[in-house]
Every structure is written in C-alpha cells, then in structure tokens.
C-alpha cells in the first residue's frame with residue numbers, strides 16, 4: 833500500500849515551482865559571466881570561471897558537466913603560508929538574493945580534454961546541475977592562454 837504514496841511524494845516537488853510562479857514570479861537562480869581559460873600547455877586542464885546567482889530562494893550547485901570536455905571538476909584554491917593548494921569541492925551553496933563567484937585564485941572549474949571544435953568556435957556550453965534538479969545551460973567564452981588579466985598562477989603547476 834505504500835507505492836501510491838511514494839509516487840505522490842515524488843510528484844509534489846515537481847509541482848511546486850509551477851505553483852510558485854503563478855503568484856509573483858520569484859527570480860530563479862542563474863549563472864552568468866562564464867568563461868574558460870585554456871592552459872598554455874595543451875595537456876594541462878583548462879580553468880573555468882563564472883558567477884552563480886541564488887535568485888529569490890537560494891540554490892545549491894552540485895556540479896558542472898559539458899559535452900565539450902572529457903571531465904569537469906569544481907575546485908577551490910587556497911593560499912596558506914605562501915603555498916597555493918587546491919581541493920575538489922562537491923557542492924556550493926548560493927545564498928538567496930546573493931551570488932558566488934568562481935574567479936581566478938579561488939573557486940574554479942577544471943576541465944580536461946577541451947574539445948578542439950569548441951576551441952575554434954571560441955565558446956562552449958556548460959550545464960550547471962542544481963540540487964533541486966534544475967539544469968542551467970550557459971555558454972562560456974573560451975579565452976586563449978595569455979589573454980586574460982589577473983592571477984594566472986593556479987593551474988600552471990598541474
């Protein structure tokens with residue numbers, strides 16, 4: 833006798849966003865300013881940056897995937913006693929009405945095996961996986977090494 837109830841429990845969260853948008857359109861989470869910096873060495877991973885906005889109710893980013901790289905990971909760089917290290921991160925909370933920047937020197941994506949077609953096109957689509965099941969599709973501009981301003985240290989030692 834449990835099956836009908838678990839089915840209902842699955843359906844209920846899906847219905848919620850529709851109900852919410854009927855009364856006042858809360859601003860959804862979104863991602864902008866996405867860009868990729870290729871490594872000068874083709875065998876090294878590229879780095880990816882973006883700004884995630886939490887919308888009216890906040891969100892949690894659980895990962896990023898793309899058809900145009902072999903592998904993508906979320907990392908965070910930290911400098912301690914003059915040593916820069918990086919750690920893999922599994923999720924990032926984005927506060928309601930706030931934002932989290934993935935930027936050089938801090939949180940970043942690492943992308944292995946970026947597709948040559950995407951490189952010659954100068955952009956690639958990233959899919960941001962949110963904890964509520966949403967998938968945000970965002971075009972990231974691909975910059976060749978040496979073009980970007982700012983801190984360029986964190987991926988050269990990989």
Ligand SMILES: [Cu+2]
Nearest residue numbers: 907918941942
């Ligand atoms: Cu990294």
